[in-house]
Amino acid sequence: MRISFSPACKQVAQPLVNFPAGGINDPFILRQRKKEKVVVVIGATGTGKSRLAIDLATRLPAEIINSDKMQVYKGLDIATNKVTDEECRSVPHHLLGIVDPNADFNATDFRHLALHACDSIVRRNGLPIIAGGSNSYIKALVSDDFEFRSKYDCCFLWVDVKLRVLHSFVSERVDRMVEAGLVDEVRAMFDPNADYKVGIRRAIGVPEMDRFLRSESDPNVDSQTRARLLKQAIEEIKSNTRDLACRQRKNILSLQTQLGLGLGLDLGLGLGLGPEWSMLHRLDATEVFLRRGAAAAAEAWERLVAEPSTIIVDRFLHEKDDQQDFMAAIATPASISAAAVAATTR
Template structure:
């Protein structure tokens, strides 16, 4: 098959500093950045998804940002296809693809030989589970998934109704859990990958998450969500995102503004914890602690690791 294409992957929990690091690293290795975040694909959802700003990009090309309307679905299989095409194109230009983001399953699906065939697709079963969700509520259906496949349940948020249904559909139509199905996939890496994991002590990370949420509110998160709310955008994949569903509850009059913001902070902290668990269990990551790091020193250290692993030259 010839030489494998080189790919740098920067992962880590929300608010750990992936955006800044990926841009600075890209400047050093002549890299271009692919967003590995399943929510930054949506237009009109900038603040709540902590999307990289034009200034922050510093002229480094970024891909898979703002490619879908908030009402459109986007699957892991589409992501896999899009990113593999981008890796090909960026490599052909003589640049290094850098995937930066926090959605573990999405990133894994690109790097390994994951087949997203129609395995376990059964419309009759899916409709039955959908009906069950309507009648009993997602909580009960999620509990069923937790009993059958605790590992998948740990990695799927209860509000991600589509994925909860999909995991149960796979089980009831094949007799194999989603976890067993994924483990039976070919675990061979398709690329020459340098995994860079950013981490931070929990206290510091949680403080940063809380601070980031306060900043989002200051920058107009509520106004951003209200626009979507006023358009009547509701039962979509995009609105299940942390940062949107909590504020929707406020506009629905179910909670106060303060409760909504507190819920957003708590859900973001829990999500960060789930992200770290996923990355530690599923990927062969070299971790760099950003807690009290001098940024330039850390950047040098990460650059040395990546350059050594992938045999890269520094950019001029």
């Protein structure tokens, strides 16, 4: 499958890397790879994973597979922060709002459906882009599923934001969610006998509202007390969202270790021959969140996230086209340059 970006896409030179002990005649190097390609976009809640996935999908024939364990359920669009039809920009999305709210959907279920979605997208000559914050789902698919690993190579993009900046943003986002109707949305599906450990009711924004919603049907609770309970619920939602961001960032670092991703080649895991598909590419979007004004933030996003990701994915997609150049580059042993490392980790 060949997928091309627009001619405006910039190309950059690949860094030199240490060649394996077997040299240019290493059997693994000489073996022809016929795997299809998948892009995986990860990051903590609120960092812009969906935005990046959609940006990439509008620049090439691609479809997005949701890997957020709460967004897979039907309902609670505000609480789970699903992308709107307008935000989707006509990009097809899979595994988004498809599961019954009371169902016990798990990583194994995701693995089966995501593999089916990837196969379907590839048959239509599209590129699957998997995007979401549930790292256990990603691991279940790209590491634990033999069929997926035998069919696909992955390019991993990590949208990261410094936690102190992200914490401020997600707290403000909760306020916007409340203004958009979060309370009414949760109230509409409130069930005093519901289990908050099953289905969509596990989502942040639902258990925290329990005491407030119960108070609404209690004649012994006055309006002032209800207002206090609502305020407490909102603060708890903010706190739990910040905690989630911390856990997700920690889990991403664990996922990097589990998948054997780094700054150099890792030929043992079958993740590909070149640096784009053996690394977890960290894209620091902190400046985007610090900018004030739509134009300034948009410029920072394009410069720091969208354009670098486009270059990385373009190189990843054209591995076979550039393989001869790559083989020539690595025929002479050399270490990854300090500049290459700095460019990847800054």
